[in-house]
Amino acid sequence: MRKYSFLLLVFLLFITTGCGSPKPKLNIVMGLGEAEWKVMREVVFPPFEKLHGVKIEAIQINAADLPGVLETQVKSRKVKIDLFAQDNMQLEYLANRGLVADLTDFKKELPETVVPGLVKAGEFDFRLYFLPFRPIVQITYYNADKFKQYGLEPPRNWSELYLVARIFKQKEGAGKIIFKANGGVPTATQLYEWIISAGGNPLTINDEGCINTLAFLQSLWPYLSPDSIHANADTSNEYLAQDSAYLMQNWPSGLRVIVEQYAKEDIATYPGFAGPSQEAHLIGGEMLGIPKGSKKQELALQFVKYLQSRAVQEKLAAQLGWPSLRTDAYETVPAWMKPHFESVNKAMQSGVFCKEVYYWDDYVKYINEAFADIVIRGKPVKETLDYYHNQLELAKQRV
Incomplete structure (x- = not known):
């Protein structure tokens, strides 16, 4: 936190004093890693800066800190940030507090090939406040050689998943399918996706879709990998790469770990399997917004248009492995990545977002406890849910 606060202070002092380049500046906030900033600064920013005669000043601010920074600037009418990227689970608060510009008129400028669900995620009360930037979606990884060895196809529904899980355990002596059961947000989000695919509303915890999902997982648990209890987004990649597991659901970032670092050419991907009601794949990532009161809205929108262009999206996909907001941005990616990005594209067509709610932390807590009681400890499904x-309802009242 001290690091982000120091960087923020430097940033605000810099843009307030006007030191540095004499060119007009576009102040952008994003949360990126060092390698990602390198590509932005060396590959993405320069052509735009040259075309528009501006200097892009960029800084990283923690997603949790950004709302407070925006609130201070907007309320004081001293808006210094011209454009920001924010996690999709943090958007509704910004819109409800009146901290962001209404971008509905820009909707007609969005690329024709943008994934439709990404646009919908930026809308609140039928107005568009946020624009697609950096989506991620869960896909399913599997060990193609092991599936072939046992004459199996990747499961397309829960019944097939159950059959595959039983066969692997019978043949290998241990379960080989991972469910992220280590707790916290990874478990909650995977459950969220499964409950949606069962036709439920995850936030109720106890509707029919929730009951069917937890009952199925209870029956599936004996045939899952014993590593599931320790599995999260990072460790799941390791289990698959080391042949401890043969199938898992995870984010596309796992590709660089499994395929590049471990050179696992036998790992394939596909969108995944459907539940009893539908096929649903959880989408996360970041959206772009413009603070209300920004004096450089037009320039910021020009930069958004540039970022969403096919040329830039192709560079981000090829050089960083980012899934694209467009369906036509994968022509220049390395050959080994193309089939995996095809899985991403298809998964996004059935993509769902977690609903942003003020009691999310309480939901994560109680759905994890319900999972542990029912799936791991074998308690009765309906009574436990x-x-x-009821515990969640009480927590909502306290908040």
């Missing part, structure tokens, strides 16, 4: 539903 009813109990945690």
